[in-house]
Amino acid sequence: MPGAGPVAAAAQNRSAGTQTWSAEGTQLMFDWNDIRLFLLVAQEGSTLAASRRLNVNQTTVSRRIQALEHCLGLTLFERDTRGYALTPQGSALLDLAAQMAATAEAIQTRADRLARDMTGKIRLSGNPEAMEHWGFPVLARFRETHPEIEFEVDISSAQARLEQDEADVALRAADQIVGDTLIARKLARIPWGLYCSRQYERRHGAPRGFDECAGHRFIVYSGPISDNLGAARWLLAQVGEDRVALRVNSVTGMIGSLRSGAGLGLLPCVTGDYEGDLVPCFRHEKLSHTLWIVASKDAYAQPRVRSFIKFVGDNIPHGPLWGPV
Numbered sequence: 001m002p003g004a005g006p007v008a009a010a011a012q013n014r015s016a017g018t019q020t021w022s023a024e025g026t027q028l029m030f031d032w033n034d035i036r037l038f039l040l041v042a043q044e045g046s047t048l049a050a051s052r053r054l055n056v057n058q059t060t061v062s063r064r065i066q067a068l069e070h071c072l073g074l075t076l077f078e079r080d081t082r083g084y085a086l087t088p089q090g091s092a093l094l095d096l097a098a099q100m101a102a103t104a105e106a107i108q109t110r111a112d113r114l115a116r117d118m119t120g121k122i123r124l125s126g127n128p129e130a131m132e133h134w135g136f137p138v139l140a141r142f143r144e145t146h147p148e149i150e151f152e153v154d155i156s157s158a159q160a161r162l163e164q165d166e167a168d169v170a171l172r173a174a175d176q177i178v179g180d181t182l183i184a185r186k187l188a189r190i191p192w193g194l195y196c197s198r199q200y201e202r203r204h205g206a207p208r209g210f211d212e213c214a215g216h217r218f219i220v221y222s223g224p225i226s227d228n229l230g231a232a233r234w235l236l237a238q239v240g241e242d243r244v245a246l247r248v249n250s251v252t253g254m255i256g257s258l259r260s261g262a263g264l265g266l267l268p269c270v271t272g273d274y275e276g277d278l279v280p281c282f283r284h285e286k287l288s289h290t291l292w293i294v295a296s297k298d299a300y301a302q303p304r305v306r307s308f309i310k311f312v313g314d315n316i317p318h319g320p321l322w323g324p325v
Helices: 006-015 032-044 047-054 058-072 088-117 128-145 198-204 223-228 230-239 251-259 303-315
Strands: 077-080 083-086 120-126 149-155 169-174 182-197 218-221 244-248 264-268 278-296
Touching: 032 047, 032 058, 032 083, 032 088, 047 058, 047 083, 083 088, 120 128, 120 303, 128 149, 128 169, 128 251, 128 303, 169 182, 169 223, 169 303, 182 198, 182 251, 182 303, 198 278, 218 223, 218 230, 218 251, 223 230, 230 264, 230 278, 244 251, 251 264, 251 278, 264 278, 278 303
Parallel strands: 120 149, 120 169, 218 244, 218 264
Antiparallel strands: 077 083, 169 278, 182 264, 182 278
16 A cells, blocks of 8 residues: 555554454454343344344444454354344354353452442440540541441440450450450550559659559459450559559549549550549559450451451551550
């Protein structure tokens, strides 16, 4: 062809084969929707019947079949007054086209299920301190990108029994996670410290270490906090039972007891340091615990739960009073 450039010549040569190429030398791809039309016309035997099945114009169906044949470089149908009959080339592609249809249907089914799995509800459990300082802030950020997920939050000092389906996910303060079927991720190391009230400090002074604790009385933990927090048990071992003034089973109870001036007591620093009527006495390397996010295996199998756990692990807020494990 006079004046034809190398790209045009290459396109002309490629058009002679079984594939169609653009003027830029790139292979044209067929549209999956045209494959669907090909299957339907083959099944119905005419573009008119296919158009009625799809509730579209017959001309549109005919035009798309022609476009597919042009793209593939094949004649798929013989046209006559009786309708459309598959050519040998069309018959050779029929099984593959049917496989594509089945695969497309499977993809759509899987996509629909995944979309449903990323909606619905997550039942989150945590003690008041964990939820206030970590749970609610990270939950709010997660919902900015997943507004379709609803949360039901249970705030309690008692641990939800995840393996008995009392919750899907829990923020848990513990030295270790006990449970044969639990999935757990460490989030942060949380320091605790000894505190007293300002009234107590005026009367008895505020010790700055264990070597200054002689003559002081202590408020200690009982129940789940004592069972799960090694720091609470370690403190009791240091001071002895004879110096226990009071036992409480929650951080809220500890704050109230400290305000009454009953003695010295243990609080997470993220709580105690922000209680204006309490005085921080001292910290110790043994007075800390790990914050975890935990789920049962059944709950973790849900994509929305896995996504939330990963988000919490990657985005848990840190600050000067706590840090990474």
